[in-house]
């Protein structure tokens with residue numbers, strides 16, 4: 001280990017309150033003389049990315065911005081699509097970004113020869129698991145510091161500390177929202193939102209119109225899927241990240257994707273969470289509709305269980321766990337037929353699938369229609385007669401005994 005690497009720490013940096021106060025702390029309390037900040041662009045606003053770089057400059061760190069948007073959309077969001085990923089009504093937007101952020105921080109550390117890391121996660125949330133699993137999976141010798149957790153800090157204390165250290169922050173004691181944003185959605189936490197009975201104020205939403213202000217006309221949208229992932233919107237072929245951005249716009253403008261849930265965190269804490277995930281909710285809804293057309297009844301039933309397991313693993317951030325690969329082997333096999341087009345109507349916070357088609361459709365109008373005789377109804381007689389056999393036997397026994 002070189003002298004430089006011993007004294008260098010790589011800080012996973014968003015530019016927000018928690019990670020910003022880590023900069024002076026790494027020097028003053030943890031004894032590092034070189035702080036390297038890494039901001040991974042997974043689709044948060046361009047302004048956030050720029051502000052993080054500016055703050056890092058003001059605070060004198062060596063700063064890296066890593067553009068991972070396309071990788072995030074194609075390798076993370078789209079895997080979530082194939083798995084219909086959902087945890088307690090939340091499409092895992094924050095969760096799936098964390099392993100990628102950890103991987104990019106490790107790449108920078110390897111480049112500059114560092115093995116020490118810091119992150120701004122609290123000791124109450126899930127992100128500490130996801131970030132640390134990721135870093136340790138890819139660099140087992142890593143030393144990881146988590147100042148907010150290790151010092152048991154509160155946000156009020158952090159705001160005071162930031163002021164004392166002249167760290168520019170957006171939060172005030174009134175507007176204390178902690179926001180996490182990426183292509184797959186926004187999470188808004190903190191302040192009065194922590195109260196399960198406090199109605200989310202309109203100001204927390206940035207990507208979604210309220211149903212009241214959404215357009216008074218219906219938007220019709222066609223989504224083409226190929227091998228389980230979306231490839232075009234209204235016939236326009238799009239790369240992964242651009243497609244997700246546009247899906248966010250279509251759904252968000254129509255008031256779709258606001259989520260307000262009580263969430264069971266990994267540590268067992270129940271927490272009130274607000275999200276807006278317009279594109280994710282839209283794409284997942286369409287994907288499920290296409291699966292319903294092409295997969296067999298047993299595939300769908302079994303896949304629901306596989307999808308739930310995949311979602312748990314993704315929620316926990318165990319991105320490189322072999323069990324995830326095992327589950328994906330099944331998922332990917334099913335997705336070979338999830339090719340086709342789904343049509344949806346979006347209107348004032350609601351969405352409705354109004355059409356689906358696929359070369360793999362397990363549907364035949366000729367068989368199912370009321371008006372055809374290809375399916376000979378008379379052949380059903382024997383099956384109908386014997387289908388409820390056990391129930392019938394039980395009922396007669398119960399009457400007799």
Ligand code: ARG
Pocket residue numbers: 092094095126127178179180187188189263273
């Ligand atoms: N509870 C969510 C999760 O564990 C989101 C946390 C997002 N963090 C934030 N500071 N808003 O995935």
